[in-house]
Amino acid sequence: MVIYINDKAYEARPGDLLLDVAKKNKAHIGYICGGGGICQSCFVYVREGMDCLSEKSSVENAFISDKLQDAGGRLACQTKIVKEGNIRLLSRAEQLRRIVLGLNIPGFISYAQTIGYNVFNQLPSGVGNIVSRVQEGKIDPGRSLQNIAMGIGPAALLAGNTIMENFSFLEGPVTLVSNGAKGVVDAASDTVCQISGGRLHLPGTSCKTCEEAPVIERVQITTGKTSQ
Template identity: 60%
Template sequence: MIIYINDKPCDAKVGDLLLNTAKQNKSHIGYICGGNAICQSCFVYVLEGADCLSKPGEDEKAFISDKLLAEGGRLACRTTIVKEGTIRVLSRAEKFRRIVLGLNLPDFITYAQAIGYNVTTKLPSGVSSIVSRVQSGRLKPVESIGKIASGLSPASQLVYNNFVEAFPFMQMPLDMAGNTAKGAIDTASGALCAVSGGRLHLPGSTCATHDKPAEAIERITISAK
């Protein structure tokens, strides 16, 4: 079946998570926490086909206000396609980009107020949900760190692409800043490697310990007389 994420047609099937569908079709919607449902980076608006998706669970309700739920707000990492039909979703980043490009100040103010209200009112219940899941064993901190590390690079790339598309004249300064940031990420990755005993590295980084060039092998010829 075909669903639409930010108006892009994406191949999907019943049983797929919206987040995985977006990733597989390169229609990324953000997932800083790696799909652990401990943030709102994969927040989307379901514009059509809510009945084709799983009902919001407690993990989602802990982070999304009743107002945004009523507007079709969902966490893509917790939303599963349960039956075929027409499904259209819009990511939070894409909605914000369209508001900015349209120079729609009233919509921008309304949007900012809604998001700000959601963040401030749902923070306590969100934290409570995380603590509860850790205590019950449904959320494992070590696994979560690995997922967060794997999600940072795609999330930052999404932000960069959206910003450059909206403000193309900023690409050169951003590229220069990116080179500086790359060095900082490489350093941070080395520290993460040391702490995790070589098990974790930040995506897109270079680890001085594990990415060393192979040492040259000196070859000699032995001949017998």
């Protein structure tokens, strides 16, 4: 079957997560937390085909307000295709891009009000949901931190490419932002290694902590009776 993400056609089949379809095809849907249902960067608007998708999960109900649910809001990391049909999705970033490029002032005000309403009303339940999942062992905080650190780079690149497609005169600032994001990832790698004493190396990064760590050699100490 074919589904449409931001009006582009992609192959999919029942049982697929919407986020997996997007990642496989490098479609414009974010996933900073790696699909753990924490960051909401994979939020999408379902324009058509809600009946072809799985029921809303407890994670979605915790994070998505009634207004955004009425607008077709879903989290791609929580939503599976359950049957074939016409499915059309619009990412949050694409929705905002179209509002801005269309100079839709009333639309932008309405968009901002809805997002503000969602943050104000869903923050307590969203935080509570994360805490409950941590306590139940459904979320590994260390792994989640690693996923977020690894997701910053791709997210910055995706945002940069999207901006460049529409505002080519911003090439310089976008490059600075992308380089800054890489610096954040490098710093995150160093910090985690300092705290844990471990060896966390993220793709495309270097860890000064591990590079500067002294080499530890095994030394045998012999006494009159025993060797240690």
